[in-house]
Amino acid sequence: MSDLDVLLQEDRSFPPPPQFSAQAHTAGADIYRDAARDPDAFWARMARELTWIEPFTRVLDWKPPHAQWFADGTLNASANCLDRHVDGPRRNKAAIVWEGEPGDRRTLTYWDLYREVNLFAKVLDRLGVKKGDRVAIYLPMIPEAVVAMLGCARVGAVHSVVFGGFSPESLRDRINDSRCKLLITADRGYRRGQVVPLKRNADRALEETPSIENVIVVRRRPGAEGDLAFPEIVEGRDHWWHRLMHDAEHDGESFVREPEAMNAEDLLYILYTSGTTGKPKGIVHTTGGYMTGVAATTKYVFDLKDEDVYWCTADIGWVTGHSYIVYGPLAVGATCVVYEGAPDWPDKDRFWQICERYGVTIFYTAPTAIRAFMKWGTEFPARRDLSRLRLLGSVGEPINPEAWMWYHEHIGGGRCPIVDTWWQTETGAIMITPLPGVTATKPGSATVPFPGVSAALLDSLGKEIPEGGGLLALTRPWPSMLRTIWGDDDRYVQTYFSKWEGRPDLYFPGDGAKRDADGYYWILGRVDDVLNVAGHRIGTMEVESALVDHPAVAEAAVVGKVHELKGQAIAAFVTLRSGHQPSGELRDELREHVAEKIGAIARPDDILFSADLPKTRSGKIMRRLLRDIAEGRALGDTTTLADPGVVASLKEQYEHQE
Ligand code: WTA
DSSP states (O other), rough: OHHHHHHHTTTOOBBBOOHHHSSTTTTTTHHHHHHHHHHHHHHHHHHHSSSSBBBBSOOEETTTTTEEEEEEOOOOOIIIIHHHHHHTTTTTTTEEEOOOTOOOOEEEEEEHHOOOOHHHHHHHHHHTTTTTEEEEOOOOOHHHHHHHHHHHHHTEEEEEETTTBBHHHHHHHOOOOOOOSSEEESSSSSEETTEEEEHHHHHHHHHOTOOOOOOEEEETTEEEEETOOOOOOTTTEEEHHHHHHHHHTEEEEEEOOOOOOEESEEEEEEEEEOOSSSEEEEEESSSHHHHHHHHHHHHHEEEOTTTTTEEEOOOTTTTHHHIIIIIHHHHOOOOEEEEEEEETTSSTTHHHHHHHHHTTOOOEOOOHHHHHHHHTTTTTHHHHHOOOEEEEEEEEOOOOOOHHHHIIIITTTSSSOOEBOOTTTTTTTTBBOOOOOTTTTTTTTTBBBBBOOEEEEETTTBBOOSSSSEEEEEOOOOOOOOOEETTOOOHHHHHHHHHSOOOOTTTTEEEEEEETTTOEEEEEEEESSSEEEEEEEHHHHHHHHHHHHHHTEEEEEEEEEEEEEEEEEEEEEEEEEETOOOOHHHHHHHHHHHHHHHHHGGGOOOEEEOOOOBTTTTTOHHHHHHHOOOOOOOOOTTTBOOOOHHHHHHHHHHHOOO
């Protein structure tokens, strides 16, 4: 029986605990029914929970595949996250409870954050950053990352956050694609006790980024050991964050920088993500619909209350950090824990130590982390008091029932509902998920669409599959959907709305799923050439381009293979140019080469040298067969191959190697 069949025979079901349901935001209302009756009216109601400068009168304009939401309204995202709270009882409430990996700590109240963001918005003004300008952010998980994002939103600049683990080249390409004017970075970050030299990486990127006029550098830890190794500061271009903030604070004027009135459809941010080509795409999110989607899902999926201490362990460089560390939780006035470092530093109970220290009540993480915790053993969570937890979340990849059950028992103490949330960079907000006080959960299933969201399982011709396996589709537009791909609207139409002929209204996320007799969705994973390694999206083509960039490599094919902890691992099949011989050193060199080109998350686990790659007679590499080899399965159909001998010898070689 395959893993899949096991997953689909999962028949455990957990009804929502009655005490949870009784206190939940959903108590006493049937928001599924309300939303089903009139989804647009439901979203309009959610949108009205935001603070608008000019209220909208239009809800949805849908010219498939382009949607506009609340298009005649104006608002500001930072004002929704800050101003409306500082005018009320949340003024002195902790907004961000931050802990650095070395153990340094900071708490910012809503008022503190409001002040910092206003000052930073003034800094942006002074550097000539205008509404619509793009700003790149390449920072560790420090409060300044949140301040930088909200500062951009305040002045109407479009931020493009680049994960701090990405390489200089990746940063350079992202800056150039959207022609960012300003880069915000830090002298360093910390990861597993190591210093990450962000500014030094940024300097390498900056050699080839003509659009950048200014660079702001945060001093991550003044006075820390090794502080003498200051990054180089280029006069006139580079500015210390603390100096600029100091000047803005002492300019003799009020610190307040009024929020820019943004049209609902004005851009809030661009976030690059991997697709099926070698070039990451800039996903475009706008202001009104995005804020509506993230605020509504944060409220109902995480059931956030004023007393909660909420912790999402994602990095701000990914969409989960954007939607569920910054915009969603701050829009609803939550207290958010933000942690800089790794879960196993200095010891494997770091996360549970943080949960205990701050009394975390809602915890949101990825299955890959849960599987690592399982492997490390129950002694680590058992050391700490986790009794304040009341709700757990999972995101980023399918969660296997075994990990779900472990999470439920050993972290949630058997009492906390688990919300397994399916969504994507492109969807902006959670799309398929339980509502914790309402939906009975099943280990391994993301359950049902969020109210106002419509999904279906379709076959390749677009026929609906009521029960069984198929392609996942979203069948109605939703407010937080991507609006386009930066600079490439054709690719937007092609990638997301051209899967089913003549149906430009159907969104194709690239995932396969099954649906059971209760109508629950079980997400099976990507059906395209996108890998999901430890919850991170990586395109096979990106890794292939990085490999063929090495002088020894003639051709490369990359596939994902099942990995116990990471979900998927990267396996690469490489043919060498003449004059180069396979060797252990070359294998290591190629792995490093990919890490340097893209970032450590893309470093292949396996590299197999081969004289040839299995191709069809028309010259197409048969990745399916390579996956069979990498996962040690019997080979599928090889009759269409130009030379079936190639794959047989590859298989033998692969098995021999392991
Ligand atoms: C996968 C992360 C199963 C899926 C928010 C999707 C999931 C891709 C889940 C998006 C889940 C995300 N269950 N699979 N709960 N959540 N995925 O853009 O394949 O980094 O297409 O967004 O992650 O990854 P992205």
